[in-house]
Amino acid sequence: MTPVAIPLALLDQFAAAGFARLELGVLQPAEPFLDVMGEELRQRMFLTSDADGREMCLRPDFTIPAALAHIAGGDPARAASYAYAGPVFRHGANGGEVAQIGVESFGRLDRLAAETEVLALAVEAAQALGLPSPAIRLGDRALVDAAVGALDAPASLKRRLKREIAHGGSIDTLTTPQRAEESGHAGLFAALEAAGPDAARGVIEDVLSLAGIAAVGGRTPAEIAERFIERAANRSAAIPAAQRQTLRSFLAIDDAAPAALNRLKEILGPGPQISVFEERLDAFSGAGLPVDRMRFSSRIGQGLDYYDGLVFELARYDGADPVGGGGRYDGLLGALGAQAAAPGVGFALWLDRFGAGS
Structure with a gap:
C-alpha cells in the first residue's frame, strides 16, 4: 500500500486560522479509547501491551489523543485549537491504515461561531483536496437525546x-x-x-x-x-404506541435542512434543541455556507459515542460515502478525566478518499 501524502499546505492554512499543529504518538494507551469510543470502532482497534503489561493500541482516532494533550497542557477549560495529520489504524480500513487530516477546538463558549468556523474550514479543506462542492449532511445527537428523553x-x-x-x-x-x-x-x-x-x-x-x-x-x-x-x-419495558410512532417519525427525517427544521418543529414541538438547530442554520447561512443544499438526517451519528451535539458529513455527492466528518463533543474532556468541563468541536478528512491526497 502506497502511503498517502500529507498536504502540508493545508496544515499551514489551519495554522493561519489559529489551529496549532499537534504531533501525536502512534502508540497510545488503550484505556481512554475503550472508555469513550463506540462499540463499532472499539472492535476495530489494534491492541497490544507494553513491557509493563499495560494495554496499548495503535492510534485509531486523533480526537481522543488531541483531547488528552489539551488536558495535559493546562486548564482544560481554556480555549485552544489544534490541527493534525497522519495515519490512524483500524481493522478492515484500507489495509488497516488510513491517513487523516483535521482539527479540534476546545473551550470556545461561542458555540455556534465555533461550529460555523469548523464546518467552513472542513469545506475549504475538501475544496483544496479537489472536491469543489462537497455534499453536506447534518445530524444532531442532542435532538436524538431530546426525542428519546421524552419517552415514558x-x-x-x-x-x-x-x-x-x-x-x-x-x-x-x-x-x-x-x-x-x-x-x-x-x-x-x-x-x-x-x-x-x-x-x-x-x-x-x-x-x-x-x-x-x-x-x-x-x-x-x-x-x-x-x-x-x-x-x-x-x-418488560413497553413504550406507549403514540410515543413510539413519534420517535419513528423523528428517525425517518431525511430532507433538505430548511424542510427538516419545519418537520422537527411539527414532530417534537418547541424546545431549546430545536431553537439551537434553527440558530445554527442561520449562523451557517450568514457565513455563506450553502444551507439550502445541506441535508439533515436524524440518523447521522458518526458511530462514535463521544459526539453529543452537531454532527456532519462531507461527501462527493448526496448519498455517497463520506470523505470526512466531524461534530461537537462537549462531554469528551470530562469523560477523559478533566476536572473542568469544556466544549469541543472538530472534524477529520480521510485523505485516501480524495485520490492523491495532495
Whole structure:
C-alpha cells in the first residue's frame, strides 16, 4: 500500500486560522479509547501491551489523543485549537491504515461561531483536496437525546435506545418487550429481574470472577454486569404506541435542512434543541455556507459515542460515502478525566478518499 501524502499546505492554512499543529504518538494507551469510543470502532482497534503489561493500541482516532494533550497542557477549560495529520489504524480500513487530516477546538463558549468556523474550514479543506462542492449532511445527537428523553421508559432503556440509534438500530426491534435473540436466555433474565439490581450485580461479578474472566471486549466484570442488569430491566419495558410512532417519525427525517427544521418543529414541538438547530442554520447561512443544499438526517451519528451535539458529513455527492466528518463533543474532556468541563468541536478528512491526497 502506497502511503498517502500529507498536504502540508493545508496544515499551514489551519495554522493561519489559529489551529496549532499537534504531533501525536502512534502508540497510545488503550484505556481512554475503550472508555469513550463506540462499540463499532472499539472492535476495530489494534491492541497490544507494553513491557509493563499495560494495554496499548495503535492510534485509531486523533480526537481522543488531541483531547488528552489539551488536558495535559493546562486548564482544560481554556480555549485552544489544534490541527493534525497522519495515519490512524483500524481493522478492515484500507489495509488497516488510513491517513487523516483535521482539527479540534476546545473551550470556545461561542458555540455556534465555533461550529460555523469548523464546518467552513472542513469545506475549504475538501475544496483544496479537489472536491469543489462537497455534499453536506447534518445530524444532531442532542435532538436524538431530546426525542428519546421524552419517552415514558426506564432510564436504562433510553440509554440503550440512544446508543443503538447512533449505530442504525431499529426502534421497532429495540422497543419489543422481549427481543428474539434474548428468548433463549429468558430464565436468566427473569432471575435477574427477581433478584433486583444489587443482588444480580453481585452474582454476575462472582460468576465472571470464578471463571477467571477479567474483561470481555474491553469491559470489566462490573460493566458486563451492568449490561446484563439493563437488559433484564428492559425486557418488560413497553413504550406507549403514540410515543413510539413519534420517535419513528423523528428517525425517518431525511430532507433538505430548511424542510427538516419545519418537520422537527411539527414532530417534537418547541424546545431549546430545536431553537439551537434553527440558530445554527442561520449562523451557517450568514457565513455563506450553502444551507439550502445541506441535508439533515436524524440518523447521522458518526458511530462514535463521544459526539453529543452537531454532527456532519462531507461527501462527493448526496448519498455517497463520506470523505470526512466531524461534530461537537462537549462531554469528551470530562469523560477523559478533566476536572473542568469544556466544549469541543472538530472534524477529520480521510485523505485516501480524495485520490492523491495532495
